[in-house]
Structure formats: C-alpha cells, structure tokens
Amino acid sequence: MSHLSVSRAFKWSCLLLMLPFLRISVSAQTAGSGPDILKHVDPFIGTAGHGHVFLGANVPYGAVQLGPSNIMQTWDKFNGWDWCSGYNYISKEILGFTHTHLSGTGIGDLNDILVLPANGKAMLRPAKFNNMNSGYGSGFSHEKEKCSPGFYSVHLDKYNVDVRLTTSARVGFHEYHFGKTDNAHLLVDLSFGMGWDAATNTYFRQLDDSTFLGYRFSSGWAKDQRVFFAMRLSTGVKRMELYEDTLKLEGNEAQNKRLKALLYLDLSKDAIVKIKVGLSPVSPENALANIEVEIPHWDFDKALSAAEEKWNGELSKIVIDADEKVKKIFYTSLYHTLFFPSVFNDVTREYRGTDKKVYTDPGFHNHTIYSLWDTYRGLHPLMTIIHPEKVNDQIRSFLEIYKQQGKLPVWHLQGNETNTMVGYPAVPIIVDAYLKGYRNYDIKLAYEAVRHSAMQQSDGIQYLQKMQFIPADSVVESVAKAQEYAISDWCIAQMAKDMGKMDDHKYFSERSKLYNQYFDRSTGHMRGRLSVDQWRTPFNPFNAAHRQNDYCEGNGWQYTWLVPHDVPGLISLFGGDKLFLNKLDSLFTVPAAGLNADASPDISGMIGQYAHGNEPNHHIPYLYNYAGQPWKGADRIRQVMDTFYTDRPDGICGNEDAGEMSAWYVLSAIGFYPVNPANGQYVFGSPIIKEATINVGQNRRFNIRVLNQGRKNNYIQKILLNGRPYTKSYILHRDIVSGGDMTIEMGAHPSKTFGLNVSDRPR
Template structure:
C-alpha cells in the first residue's frame, strides 16, 4: 500500500478512535455522576478481558451482536481453560480464527486461521520455546487493545501490528508490516480448537486477490462445514500450498491438513483482507462480503460494529454509583449477545441439521444453543429486551425438529451434540408460547414439544415406564430426571393454553416425578435403583464427574432443582420451617466432594455453587416461604463478591451468556426462577436506576431509592405510582412499560412479600 494511502487511513483511524473515546468518556462521566441519560455509546463500559482468566472461558476478539463471525486470537496452549481459544495467562498467539465459542466447557470451532508473518517460516504453528519450529508469535497484553468491534495486538516475533473488526458474516483484518520486510500470510485450514479435528479441506486461488475454500471438521460438532472467501487489498505475488508439511503443486488443492503461505510485494507495508464465511458455499461467502463490507474502509466497519453494540447495549440503560459496576454490567450484557449466533447467509440461505441447503428462509437461522445453561435466565432476558429475536429462535428450533426429529439439546453449527441433560429446548419454546409471542407455528411447536418428550432416548424410556430413571441404568440419572420434570411442567402449561386437556393431565403428572428422586430419610434427592432401593453408600457432598448420579454437582445442590413446583418442594422437605433451615444450611455447610468432583463446581458459598447453572435460582427460593429479605442478602453478596471487573471476574464458565444473564437480572432486582412461567422474583437491585426498552414504543423505568451497600433490603415498591406488595412480578406487567419504584433500607422489611398472598406461588412458578 502506498505511503499516502497509509497516512490517510491512519488519520481516519485516529480521528474515529478519538470521536468514540470522547463520546464514551462523556457517557461515563454522565452516568457515573448519576445523570439521567448517557451522552455517548455504552460500549465504552464493555471490557472483553473480564472472564478471560480463571474458568470464564469467554471469547476474546471482534464480532457484532449475535453475528456469525467471532474473529479473534487463538493461543498456542490447549486444554479446558482454552475452550474459547484464548486465556489471559497465555503469551503466545498462533493466529486469528473466524469462529470461537464463548464460555463453554468444551472446545470447538477456531475455523479458518490467518497469521501474518515475515521471513522464512514453516507451515506449522510450532512448539513453545522453539520459535523456529513454526509461525507462532509471543505477545504482551501491554501491546493489546480490546474493545467492542476492535481488537489489536503486536506480534513480537515479526514486529507486525494486527488489527481486527467484523460485520455479521465478514471478518476484516489489517496488518501493518515493518519497513523493509516481505509481507507474508499463513492460512491454516487444519487448525481448530479443543475437540475439533480437521477432515477435508479445500483451497483455491481464484485470482491475484481472491482465495476461496472450505473446512470440514469433526469434534463436538461431529460434521461441521464452513466455507470462506478471502479478498486481499493487494496482489498475491507468491503462493505455496502444503498438506501438512509437504508442498503441493497448483493453486487448487484438497487435503486433510491444508495450509498456504501467501507472499506480497515488499512495497506493501499494509495488507487488508476481508474474509466472508458461509455454511453453504464459497459463492455465498463472497456475496456476504459484497453485501456487508463492499469497500476497504476499516474504520467505517469498526465504527458500524461499535454502533451496533451501542444500540443493543442501549436497550438497558442503568445508573450506578460505582463505575466498576457499570463495567461488570455492560460486559455481562455484551456476553449475553455473543450467541445464539447467525448460521445463515445474507440472502437467508442456510445448511440444516440434515445437511441439506435451505434457500432464502423466512427467518434468521441460528446456532450455538447452549440450552441447558441458557434456558434459566439468558433466554428469558431475550424475551424482554430482544423480543424481535424470539421468533427467529423459535423458528430455528422448529426447523431443527423437522430435520432431526426432535428439538435441539445443545446445537452447534448444524449438529446435534446431545450435550448436557434434560429437554432444555422445551422450556424455551414453551416460554415463547406462554408469553404470547407470535411469528411461528404454535401447533407445530406443541407437536415438537410432545414428540421430543415421548422419545425413548436419553432416559425418557425409563421416565415413561417407571416414573424415574434407575441409577444403575445410566449416569447422572437424578439430574436428568429432575430436568425432565421441569420440561414436562412447561409442556403441560402449553397443552393447557392450547386446550389439549389429556396432554395437560399427562405432562402435569410427569412434572411431579421429581418426588421419585427424594429420599425422606436422607432428606435429599439421590439415585434410586428401584421402588424400594436407593443407591448406597450415599454422601450429599460427593460429586463424581460424568459417572455419578448428578451432572456437575451433588445432592446438596440438586435437591433444589424444582423451580416449577416450589410449593411442592416445601412440602416435600417438611414445611416452611424445615425448608428454610435446610436452605440456610446450604450456604454454610461444607464437605468433601471427593477426588472425582466436577471442575465446574466453583463459586462456592458453603455448598452453594454460583459458578454452575443448576443452582442459579436457589437464592431466590427464600421468597416462597416469606423471607424475601434473605434472598436480598444472598444475591447482594454474590454480586458484590463473585462478579468483578478483573480478568478473573467470573467465578465459573460464562456458558454462552447464562452466568452474565444471572447478573443482569439480579442487578435490576428480579429473576426468573421458573422461566416459562413468566414470573420474576424480587431480590436486591444494585442499580440506582434503569430504563429497559421492552417494545418499540414502550419503556420500563426502574427507580431505586436510598440504594447503597448497606441498604440492600426492599422496603416497599410502587408500580406506576400504586403500592405493589408482591414479592414477584409478571412478564406481562413488565412488558407494558411504566415505572417500578423500589425503596431500599438497611434492615429487612417486616411486611414486604411476607403475606402468603404476596409470595410467589407454584401456579405462577
């Protein structure tokens, strides 16, 4: 690139960054000072480093809300803490891939990896401690910039500045090479993340500036297919294609471990590349580039990405007295919008679970459904602030049902992974129906719910035959059975709404099967072998990862997994007083979980684990027995101590938005204990005020009076200027907009939420 063009580009970049920075600073000053409305983008509060340390496993890089592209660095290291490809502890980069997961406990994706290089390099990522063995480079966080829509890092080995931005389906790279060097680029189609293993790769040079290809791989997603087109700003002067380390003749190759090294003219000190991805074809990938990133203005793409994030983040505008809370809140909100991600092209073409191509669909097809995690809070959050996306999610699930014969369990890039337990799509789809969302076929939805519930797979055969899953028939039987009961309650409520009386009675009965896992003598849920026999020996503390009776947990944590029938659970535990005593005990008892305990049991308070999703509703259960003030104590403690604005600021896996969604809801002051019921239980808001855009023309305003670290107890609530005494509020009320005024105090209220008529009830929850 000539010097004049380079100087103009750099001027535009600096000007844009200054404008964004000034607007962000004004926004920060306004909100921190308690102003009513921010003056600039809320994106300035997002810190992508939060959750990249400890076990957060979050994505680092660039994307737009719910975009197909997650373009970012991939580290040299591998392992559980590198499920997203990046961990704060690492100091080596092997390149920049276009797909990444965020917060999962299994690694995959990492497709279509680019790495700028100079000098003589080998077509291999190399080995740590031996720089000559491959193309990897050291880097330092001091040379890194990470913000929404923009990522930059200096690759020390080559003295190259790498810059990234993105649209929905296009990753845009800008690489600044040192003067006097010969710019080169490695494209690695073998490299993936975690379980991912390369299958068939294809690479073809179309002309002097365009490369196309595909990468088929197998891993967590057993048959993943991704196509790409890469367009360069400068002419490719040299090309070497390798299968592993063997050079191949010709500019078109198929292989299992394809890599290419591209060489550019030494006069080009700056190389830009636009990479479009597609689940369908290289032609569609090129069309995505033409539709979303037709020019070469890096700053314009970056600015638009920031604007898209600011628009979405602006659906929830809060004020707090603590700037760090602002960073935690808006980073959490950002994390909830990384997925579900688009899995279609700009023209709406997509590839289904059956591997067939569906052209010009009437909805946006999505992927990365971590439903066992997200049905608890992330999906309910979408129904409030992203109502326009609910029908896309529902239609995607119904398309998956038609293609694979059941609703998704954990869907990834056109593949059913069957990961985790229960039928978590059922509460999500039921929630959409019960909350009155349209834009999808509700009769087909109930058909999908019913048929997915009546299969014989994954323990359902035993549920239908015995009313429980025998502990010696499969691992994690208790967790699986309890999750099925939650889904069955949701199915029953949909049947009731659609006037399917027999189905209602059937699924209502199955929703009560949670009782079959409770041992009254032990006082816990536990593995059952038969009507008369429990698995022994038994310890409520023990956790055996993937081979015990519980999924990433123990009996202390799973005994409370009855969010759909808390009244029934209270009776099961002997009444309100024993229920409250046992709930109190959960937060201070400690015991030996054993040598085979799950790594996911983190964020412990006694035996309560905030770092894993099955217990996220538990702190809110006090309200069902008239002690809402204890809910306030617990959720305030969790927010104050287990969520920070540091790189290790998450106490467990982000799990595709669920860990952060808990914080978003809890910060605002309420939480969906039983999501598809439409009821939200009050806790203890930490914001001073909030405005939620709940519909095109409606806003919910939350005003929190006398709020402070000491004043954590709700004293009284006014909703639209009228006294509101209930310890919960319904979705239908929130979506009408208006003003929710919450008055806080330093001592528990003796009246709020204590009357039985004011407590959340199982007919709602």
C-alpha cells in the same frame, strides 16, 4: 477439477446482481444507535480462570468471532480446558487469528480459518509452548493488546506487525501494518484446530491475484462441521504456495486434509495490508457475496464504526445509573449475553441444515450455537424482554432443526447436534415464548415438537411414561435427568392447557410431580433409587463424580433445590416453610470442602455447597421468597454479585456458558430473576443499580428507580408500580413489557411486611 461449477458460477453472478438491494436491507437493520455504552465494556473480564470467554472482534449474534488463538497449554491442571475459547489471559503467545470461537463453554471446538501475517522464514507448523522459534506464531504483551466491542488489536513481537481486527455479521476484516517486510507473507492454515476439533477435508483456490475461495470441514464436538469462506486482499500477491502439511503442491488449487497456503506479498516498508474473510454455511460463492454486501469497501474505520453502532444499539436497550465498577461489570455481562445464538445463514438467508441440505430463504434468520441446558434458565427469558424481535426466529430455528434431525436441539453447534448435557431444554424456551405471546411460527408443529421430546424412548424418559422413577443402576445421572424432565413436563402441561388439550395437561402435570420420587425425607436430599426400589447406598450428599453419579456436574446438596416449576411442592416435601428454610440456610453454611477428587471443575463459585459457577444453582437464592423470607435471599444475591463477578480477567467464577452466567448478573443487578423459566414471573432479589431504563420494544420503556441504594442497604422495603403500592415479591412479564415505572425503596434492615404474606409470594 474446479469446485466452482457452472451452476454455482451462475448462482454467484445472480447474487452479485442482487447486491444493491441487499445492501439497502443491511443498512436498514443497523440504523440507529444509543448512548456511548461501549466505554463501560471490558472484554478481558472472564478470559482468565474458568470463564472461557471469547476475546476478539464480533457483532451481536454474528457468525464471525474473529480473534487470537493461543497455544492450548495441556500442562495445566485441567489439561487445556481453560483454552476452550481459544484464548486465555495467562497466555503469552498468539499462533494466528481465527474466525470462529466458542465463548464460555466447557468443550473446545472451532477456531476455523487461521490467518497469520508473518515475515522471515516461512513456517508451516505451529510453535510449541515456550519455544516460539519452533514454528509459526508470535509472542505478545497485554500492554500492546486492546479489545472493545467490535474491535481487537495487538502487536506481534516476532514479526513486528500491528494487527487490527473488526467484523460484520458474516465478514472478518483484518488490517496488518508490517513494520518488517523481509519475505512478508500471509499464512492460511486450514488444518489448524483447537481442543476437540480436527480437519477432515479442506480446499483452497486462487481465483485471481487477490481473491481466494475455500472451505474447511472438521470433526470434533461438532461431528460434521462445514465452513466455507472467501478471502479478498487489498493488494495482489506476487505468488502463492500450497502445502499438504509440509509437502509442497503444484497449481493454484488443492483439496486435502491438511491444507495450508502461503501468500507472498511485495511490500514497501511500513506497508498496510487489509483482508476481508467472508464465512458461509453454504458455499464459497455465498461467502464472497457476504463480503460484497456487508463490507463492500476497504475503509477499516468505517467497518469498525458500523460494528460499534450495532453494539451501542443493543447494549443501550438497558441504560443504567450505578457506580462505575457496577457499570463495567453490568455492561460487560450484557455484552456477553449478545454473542450467541449466532446467525447461521447468508445474506440471502440460505443456510445448511442439520441434515446437510441447503435451504433457500425460509423467511427468518436461522441461528446456531445453542447451549440450552444453560441458557433456558435466564438468557432466553432475558431475550423475551429486551430482544422481542429475535424470539420468533429462535423458535423457528428450533422447529427447523426438529424437522431436519427428528428432535428438538439439545446443544446445537454449527448445524450439528452434540447431545451435550441432560434433559430436553428447548422445551421451556418454546413454552415460555408461546405463553408470552410470541407465536409467529407453526404453533401446531411447536406443540408436536415439545411433546415428542417427552415421548422419546431413551435416557430414562421411557420410565416416566409409565409414571415410574428412573433407576439409578440403569441410567447414569438419573436424578439430574429426572428433575430436568420434570421442569420441561410442567412446561408442556401449561402449553397443552392453553391449547385446550386437557388430557395432555393432566398427563404432563402428573409427570412434572415425579421429582418427589427422589426426595429422601430422612436425609432431606434428592438421591438415586435403584431398580429394586431401594435408595442407592452409601449416600454422601457432598460426593460429586463428574458425569458418573446420579447428578450432572453436581451433588446431592445442589440438586435438592432443582424444582423451580413447583417450589411450593418442594417446600411441602420438607414439611413446611420452617424446615425448608433451615435446610436452605444449611446449603450456604455447610463446609465448601468435601468434594472428591474427580468432581466436576464446573462446581465452582462456592458458598458452602452452593455452587454459583454452575447454572442449576442459579435460582436457589431466590427460593427464600417462596417461604416468606426474601431478605435472606437478598443477602446471598448481594454476596454472589460482590464475590463472583469482578472487573478482573478472572472475574467470572465458572464457565460463561454462552451468556447464561452473565444473564444472571444482568437480571439480578436490576432486581429480579426468573426462578421458573416459563411462568412469566420474575422474583425480586436485591437490585444494585440506582436507575434502569429498559427498552422492551414497540417504543415502550420500563423504568426502575431504586431509592436509598447502598452497599449496606440490601433489603427491599416497599415497591411502587406505576405509582401504586405493589406488595408482591415478584413481578410479571406482562407488567414489564407493557412499559411503565417501578420505584423500589431499599433499607439496611429487613422489611417487616414486604414479601411475608402468603398471597404476596411467588408460586
């Protein structure tokens, strides 16, 4: 039975009639470019070690991430964990090229719609590790592999095929140069998946000799992922064979769980074959329309130029002057912040919701891949500075998810809620946007949604509603959850206050202080409390059992500082600035060892017990400003930038986490970071650029000039803001986005005045 129903065929024809108008819209969105920033980006940074970074071709916020998929090497220490993106630099083989990838996450999924150009004997199962003759796939060398923003190329040794890849937002463009044409064919493996992912239903249909439609449904981290596709070749195929795993099927259409297709080509020597693969969350017809709108031609270089123009436009929103190594790390980091959240609709703006219903044009671009526990801390505040045109779409995406699944997103993946990590991390993002004046959405619904998050009856939230601590013997990760809840409750209180909801303001302000229920003065640490109102014993602040103890991917040393919404309150728990500073100093100087064998691998990038490889630590070096010693934070911030961000493939010390690790570097390199993710304050650290021009939208620029920049000049001496002395050790969001000029003078010794006065400290 055909899956192109009459109604869908009619809808497809209507879409095609709209193409001229849709093309005008797309062209208008991509017009304009900036300076040649791309030469400073090295996409291989973060592809080795625990970076888990995607390598391949994409465009900013694109639905397609087209790149190689390796063999997941399960013999390694972390049982394949370092292949969560589908690629790791240490691999020497490529199984094929897939159209969706995660980047920097701690769980593997996606790698949908595998395509492999091949010749010789057709193979239907992937090769095994260290035995490429056992199945499909090829060895390759890094010497014949290149990647830059919007572009990937490699030579497949086994098949003597040169591959070039580029993309638009919703279309992957392949170009294959066949140096060997013996039994040349394309393998399309819809059963292929990596990590947690496995196909549940697949479909493939030949529409004509060069056009194919289908879908791949799967379950993994995303329990009900649905991706529809259309594939168009530049040359017709001489025949097609369909298989259920290795069982050959009859006909030009099939549906089963493990579907594969062989498309045989009639090629002369040195032939070039081009393929366009459109993706859609809605239907194969929409995927075909996406191709016709976004890449209606067969000019690979033209498509590549369009992708590069998009990257140049986004990356040039911050133009810096710095030494070449800093530029490379900085622009690669900025590049990483632009992968996600990815667009999750078609050129018509239709999308499939969390409830699996198809929604017509909602008036905004829907997005997915929200690693919110990570990105609420730095990436989304960065977005409010350099991507103001996208912020309202993010909030509207959140609110649609709320309506469809009954709660705000936690970790949203391809229209699925994974419920990964702790807290209700969409709340700080919504409140931060609201307080910064982003309000092109249903504000009443937004408040309803954030308040609903805090009134759920699960994961210990029910105890907070009674103003009680969360018992560690009833709720796992009780301390981490309580601290994350407190941050979000503070945010809700601020939104309530601004909206005149004073009873809610009082209630959530009180709840935001409940973090103090876990502070043990005798040890100077946050620790778990039992239902009988006793501390959990024995207590070892070094101890960290992955997702099994009172913390989430951390230990008592690290979670003691997770109070970014009320640092003065945390200081008072210690007994004042001096005792607070003594303990904070100790965090960086106690032994880095002491973690038990089942500690989370996310605890990485260690300075003492400070773990930069995990996001709940990211604000900690900036806490020195709150106690009047910003120079100590400056030293640690420089140490982190110099040690844990390098220009090598293993140049990121922990999971990239959908851009958050890189967002920390981008913000810190230009001189500040949002300790509190929603109060509009950015705390000064130690800039490593000489100059920066930040495009903050509406034809405004914020210019930063750093005097006496140098490797040993870590310390801010004084600041001029728009020509006037500025003594505070933080800057406000409104001062940045209003545009203007800031001059920062650095020195080799701590200033005797900057940031010392209580009135000049962040709060």
